[in-house]
Amino acid sequence: MIYGLVRPDSGRMLLRGAPYQPAKPSEARQNGVAMVFQHFSLFEALNVAENVALGMENPPPMRELAERIRAVSQEYGLPLDPAKLVGDLSAGERQRVEIIRCLLQDPKLLIMDEPTSVLTPQEVGILFQTLRQLSAEGTAILYISHKLEEIRSLCDEATILRRGKVVATCTPRDKTARELAELMVGQVLTPPAKAPKPPGPVALEVTGLSVASPNPFGTALKDVSFTLRQGEVLGIAGVAGNGQDELLLAMSGEILSPEAAVKIAGQPVGRLGPNARRALGLVAAPEERLGHAAAPDMSLTENALLSSYVRKGFLKRGFIGWGAVEEFAQGIIKAFDVRTPGSHVAARALSGGNLQKFVIGREILQEPSVIVVNQPTWGVDAAAAAAIRQALLDLAARGAAVVAISQDLDELVEISDSFAALNEGRMTRPRPAQGLTVDEIGLMMGGAHGMDVAHHHEQQGASA
Amino acid sequence: MDLSAINPAVLFASLIVAATPILLAGLGELVVEKAGVLNLGVEGMMIVGAICGFAVAVNTGSPALGFIGGALGGAALSLIFAVLTQYLLANQVATGLALTLFGLGFAALIGQGYVGIKPPLTERLSFGPLSDIPVLGTVLLRHDLMVYLALLAVAGIWYVLNRTRVGLILRAVGENHDAAHALGYKVVRIRLLAIMFGGAMAGLGGAYLSLVRVPLWTEGMTSGAGWIALALVVFASWRPGRLMLGAWLFGGITVLQLNLQAAGAKVPVEYLQMSPYVITILVLVVMSARGGRAMGAPAALGRSFHATH
Numbered sequence A: 001m002i003y004g005l006v007r008p009d010s011g012r013m014l015l016r017g018a019p020y021q022p023a024k025p026s027e028a029r030q031n032g033v034a035m036v037f038q039h040f041s042l043f044e045a046l047n048v049a050e051n052v053a054l055g056m057e058n059p060p061p062m063r064e065l066a067e068r069i070r071a072v073s074q075e076y077g078l079p080l081d082p083a084k085l086v087g088d089l090s091a092g093e094r095q096r097v098e099i100i101r102c103l104l105q106d107p108k109l110l111i112m113d114e115p116t117s118v119l120t121p122q123e124v125g126i127l128f129q130t131l132r133q134l135s136a137e138g139t140a141i142l143y144i145s146h147k148l149e150e151i152r153s154l155c156d157e158a159t160i161l162r163r164g165k166v167v168a169t170c171t172p173r174d175k176t177a178r179e180l181a182e183l184m185v186g187q188v189l190t191p192p193a194k195a196p197k198p199p200g201p202v203a204l205e206v207t208g209l210s211v212a213s214p215n216p217f218g219t220a221l222k223d224v225s226f227t228l229r230q231g232e233v234l235g236i237a238g239v240a241g242n243g244q245d246e247l248l249l250a251m252s253g254e255i256l257s258p259e260a261a262v263k264i265a266g267q268p269v270g271r272l273g274p275n276a277r278r279a280l281g282l283v284a285a286p287e288e289r290l291g292h293a294a295a296p297d298m299s300l301t302e303n304a305l306l307s308s309y310v311r312k313g314f315l316k317r318g319f320i321g322w323g324a325v326e327e328f329a330q331g332i333i334k335a336f337d338v339r340t341p342g343s344h345v346a347a348r349a350l351s352g353g354n355l356q357k358f359v360i361g362r363e364i365l366q367e368p369s370v371i372v373v374n375q376p377t378w379g380v381d382a383a384a385a386a387a388i389r390q391a392l393l394d395l396a397a398r399g400a401a402v403v404a405i406s407q408d409l410d411e412l413v414e415i416s417d418s419f420a421a422l423n424e425g426r427m428t429r430p431r432p433a434q435g436l437t438v439d440e441i442g443l444m445m446g447g448a449h450g451m452d453v454a455h456h457h458e459q460q461g462a463s464a
Numbered sequence B: 001m002d003l004s005a006i007n008p009a010v011l012f013a014s015l016i017v018a019a020t021p022i023l024l025a026g027l028g029e030l031v032v033e034k035a036g037v038l039n040l041g042v043e044g045m046m047i048v049g050a051i052c053g054f055a056v057a058v059n060t061g062s063p064a065l066g067f068i069g070g071a072l073g074g075a076a077l078s079l080i081f082a083v084l085t086q087y088l089l090a091n092q093v094a095t096g097l098a099l100t101l102f103g104l105g106f107a108a109l110i111g112q113g114y115v116g117i118k119p120p121l122t123e124r125l126s127f128g129p130l131s132d133i134p135v136l137g138t139v140l141l142r143h144d145l146m147v148y149l150a151l152l153a154v155a156g157i158w159y160v161l162n163r164t165r166v167g168l169i170l171r172a173v174g175e176n177h178d179a180a181h182a183l184g185y186k187v188v189r190i191r192l193l194a195i196m197f198g199g200a201m202a203g204l205g206g207a208y209l210s211l212v213r214v215p216l217w218t219e220g221m222t223s224g225a226g227w228i229a230l231a232l233v234v235f236a237s238w239r240p241g242r243l244m245l246g247a248w249l250f251g252g253i254t255v256l257q258l259n260l261q262a263a264g265a266k267v268p269v270e271y272l273q274m275s276p277y278v279i280t281i282l283v284l285v286v287m288s289a290r291g292g293r294a295m296g297a298p299a300a301l302g303r304s305f306h307a308t309h
Helices: A025-030 A048-054 A062-075 A091-103 A121-136 A148-154 A177-185 A244-252 A274-279 A300-312 A322-335 A352-364 A382-397 A409-415 A438-444 A457-463 B008-034 B042-060 B063-087 B092-114 B128-132 B136-140 B145-163 B165-175 B177-182 B187-213 B225-235 B240-262 B269-289
Strands: A033-036 A109-113 A140-144 A158-162 A165-170 A202-211 A221-229 A233-237 A262-264 A282-285 A370-374 A401-405 A418-423
Touching: A025 A033, A033 A091, A048 A062, A048 A091, A048 B165, A062 A091, A091 A121, A121 A140, A121 A148, A121 A438, A140 A148, A148 A177, A158 A177, A165 A177, A202 A244, A202 A401, A221 A244, A221 A401, A233 A382, A233 A409, A244 A282, A244 A370, A244 A401, A274 A282, A274 A300, A282 A352, A300 A322, A300 A352, A322 A352, A352 A370, A352 A382, A370 A382, A382 A401, A382 A409, A401 A409, A409 A438, A418 A438, B008 B042, B008 B136, B008 B145, B008 B165, B008 B187, B008 B225, B008 B240, B042 B063, B042 B092, B042 B187, B042 B225, B063 B092, B063 B187, B128 B136, B145 B165, B145 B187, B145 B240, B165 B177, B165 B187, B177 B187, B187 B225, B225 B240, B225 B269, B240 B269
Parallel strands: A033 A109, A109 A140, A233 A401, A233 A418, A282 A370, A370 A401
Antiparallel strands: A158 A165, A202 A221, A202 A262
16 A cells, blocks of 8 residues: 555555655655565566566666666675576575665665565575665665564564554564564464374385476476485475475476386385375375465365365265265364355455465365475464464374475474475485574575675675 | 469569568557457458458548558457456457457448449559669569558567567566556556557558458458468567568468469469468477477466456
């Protein structure tokens, strides 16, 4: 709304003491308001300079603009090549494009919506230094995030929103992350309980897996190997776009690989499709909820059927036993506290968090021997996220092997027994999660990806 | 068979003329698709342009007014498509197909009184003695104004798409309409204008058929030229320069077919008639084998846009 995309129904906004009601983003930009979006507002087939030009009111000629991009990006330690196609950049580099686009307009107010979800811890550190430098230069920053430690370390003042209402305003440095989380959710949180268990026999074995990405701007997997025992949780970290989607597809059977590259309980399944792998006990829950994990316009009952009929035996001579499916869908809704008027509701009508609970629940209730999940708690509120993590841990305690791919490091640290990271399609060797520090994890994720600490002209001597 | 009856210079000159209608329509469709809209109604817009241009030219006696009438007719028909797909969010493929069928019928209705009439002659430009240069003069310098305008349009559209802000915004809308909207660009308005430009160009191409190329009005006279224009855009992988070469290639096939028949060749006409489509399919196969990115298709092509916030 501050950026002029939506008009307020009531109330008023003041900018520098004057009433302010932008009708469109260009008006907001003229008033010195710039925004970095959570979901990138970039064009993959256009180059960096063209992307920057699209976000500016009166861009200079391309050649001059390219020069300025180079200059500003060096000044703030965010190196960028203006002639490169955005589709070829990593997620961290893409975010730099967004930030540079804002910086070139000399913003008085910079709005950032969840900017760190795609960065390694090292990159986050550098971003924060850039932001502190900006705020020291007199730019106000509105920082929207659900990562509480970030708010605590960066912000002077925090306002907590719950379902569109302001529930509290506080100085985050004086609060613990716990207190902030409880303000956010409105209830007391319990961290998931992990029961120690002896490792079982090997459930999933991946050896030398290399596959090309089906997406023209995707990342190919290069020589990925790991083994996973029953009851073990493998956490896979990595900045978005480093092969996570491809890994999930290769596990679920949507991308085929050489026969022996993937083995479920010793049986080679590389050439088998998703249903054959489900029959052998491997299920998967992809990141994209609408359109990949669930068909948006089909009801929850129908969606429950789609991935579960192999393991639950809902088909009798080619006919569907709808009664049993309905019961199964109701069971998911009850067990995972999916808030919905009923199982007849279309998947697209559910909120992201509720649909995620449904999708994860659908896979977990099939009692698989191996489950692969990508971003299991992306966009889910803290209470539901805790419930999903607990369900995954419970499943592991019952003897299933869990592969959890996530960009949320706190989540991975919480649930994983062993830990690996994806970087440009390569995976590090899994290490025991116990005793890993955030710094070590960051290095496994590929460190700072060529980012450089901001060296402003005054600080040049100091950083050299 | 007597191949010596085919004069290469004359062949090339008539090839350029034969290529002009599909070149005009293809350029229009290229701009539309670059904005992320797939309008399969090119054939319908062409034939409506053909009859509108023909009727205006016959009634006013001016071919120039006829071409303007053809462009307006095509643009008016495309406006139906624009309203249906951009405001009412109808499926673009179905709407485009319906537009073609509607256009064919509607043009036949208007055209009932015009069968068998000769349109006023569109004069060829004369470059004086230059037109008499052997070969070069025959090939390049003895055409009517529309041929040169079409060639100028190739350069102009390339320049606008790749070198100007308008073109950048147009490509951005076709690439990712959600991001363009987030940056404050009017996705629907830009697409509306692109669709109307495409309609006007298709109408011009149609008018060129009925006023210069044939020149007569008969029902269904476009006989698939609109589909060739659509295939041409894909063949050219959305690049104006390649589109011109493709138009010459496909135009050349049409001309060659007539010449071969005249020379008494034993090649069945049907093979030549289907060859543009076969070539397009082959190009598609080659391009997708080289990986999706080489194709250069706008990422939002054919997807409906609805502002959610």
